[in-house]
Amino acid sequence: MLMIGVIIALAGLAMGLGVLFDHTGGYFWFYWIAPLLMVGLGGLLIKLSVGYWMKIGRLETKGRPRSD
Numbered sequence: 001m002l003m004i005g006v007i008i009a010l011a012g013l014a015m016g017l018g019v020l021f022d023h024t025g026g027y028f029w030f031y032w033i034a035p036l037l038m039v040g041l042g043g044l045l046i047k048l049s050v051g052y053w054m055k056i057g058r059l060e061t062k063g064r065p066r067s068d
């Protein structure tokens with residue numbers, strides 16, 4: 001699920017930036033905020049994924065400590 005979150009975040013960032021710099025089409029004046037919201041959502045998902053990895057993901061991959 002962590003990888004899916006990162007993939008969705010990167011896709012959202014790419015689409016948001018693509019729409020932000022694509023000025024074709026006769027959209028209403030308030031459509032400028034949609035790409036900014038998408039870029040913000042992508043950044044939030046990346047931040048959540050990194051935070052999860054730092055707090056929980058590394059410990060899960062490490063496993064239980066072994067007693068020799």
